[in-house]
Amino acid sequence: MARIPLVVGNWKLQKTLSESLALVTDLKNQLASVRDVEIGVAPVATALHPVARRLEDSNIAVYGQNCHHEERGAFTGEVSASLFADAGATGVIVGHSERRTLFGETDEGVARKVRAVMAAGLRVIACVGESEAERDGGQTEARVSAQMKAILGAVEPAQVVSLVIAYEPVWAIGTGRTATPAQAQEVHAFIRAMLRDRFAAAAEGVRIQYGGSVKPDNAADLMRQPDIDGALVGGASLKADDFSAIVKAARPRT
Numbered sequence: 001m002a003r004i005p006l007v008v009g010n011w012k013l014q015k016t017l018s019e020s021l022a023l024v025t026d027l028k029n030q031l032a033s034v035r036d037v038e039i040g041v042a043p044v045a046t047a048l049h050p051v052a053r054r055l056e057d058s059n060i061a062v063y064g065q066n067c068h069h070e071e072r073g074a075f076t077g078e079v080s081a082s083l084f085a086d087a088g089a090t091g092v093i094v095g096h097s098e099r100r101t102l103f104g105e106t107d108e109g110v111a112r113k114v115r116a117v118m119a120a121g122l123r124v125i126a127c128v129g130e131s132e133a134e135r136d137g138g139q140t141e142a143r144v145s146a147q148m149k150a151i152l153g154a155v156e157p158a159q160v161v162s163l164v165i166a167y168e169p170v171w172a173i174g175t176g177r178t179a180t181p182a183q184a185q186e187v188h189a190f191i192r193a194m195l196r197d198r199f200a201a202a203a204e205g206v207r208i209q210y211g212g213s214v215k216p217d218n219a220a221d222l223m224r225q226p227d228i229d230g231a232l233v234g235g236a237s238l239k240a241d242d243f244s245a246i247v248k249a250a251r252p253r254t
């Protein structure tokens with residue numbers, strides 16, 4: 001089954017409103033002719049709506065970086081998936097390793113967020129990945145399997161079209177150390193097998209992004225792997241030239 005690669009820039013806690021608008025204006029110009037790759041950016045919450053307005057009629061979608069699992073209520077400081085939808089988002093990233101390690105998110109908490117994003121009619125980019133100690137201890141599959149089980153338990157078969165998995169080895173995020181294409185493909189194939197167990201043939205349509213120090217010079221080799229269907233990009237998504245080069249390195253899976 002053909003899978004259209006999905007490349008999304010996660011800006012984290014970076015960029016003012018004017019910097020955000022300048023970046024997406026450059027991206028809009030540089031990427032206007034790209035037809036065979038889906039593209040997204042995840043700005044800070046305060047910039048999401050203006051960025052979405054600036055990207056109207058473009059081929060670049062907007063994503064939230066995280067959300068609360070409840071839709072509304074007394075949850076000071078939180079933003080719900082449905083409010084991200086209201087602001088112009090196409091999807092929400094959930095379970096990023098920074099959320100898990102710095103903010104104590106558990107597999108169960110991530111599953112609640114997956115349900116909330118799906119209920120809001122948005123796409124989920126659900127992140128999984130092992131720490132360096134887990135990899136060194138031979139625990140990569142066990143850790144990814146536990147994370148995947150929680151995510152898969154939150155997705156109904158009819159919702160699978162809205163599911164994207166991002167495999168992001170924690171030791172590769174923001175470190176300049178990238179998984180080799182073979183290391184990444186091995187885990188992507190493991191994730192694909194779990195998707196097949198849960199969703200049968202529909203699993204072939206689920207995009208599995210790689211994330212972890214993706215740069216213009218390693219993007220093509222990673223995305224050439226059979227189960228790597230795009231990238232979730234942190235640092236390199238903050239510069240228009242670098243992010244555009246990564247998007248252009250992606251090729252549709254046939």
Ligand code: PEP
Pocket residue numbers: 010168172173174175176211212213214232233234235236
């Ligand atoms: C990320 O934060 O999702 C990420 C992959 O970051 P970086 O590309 O900077 O490693």
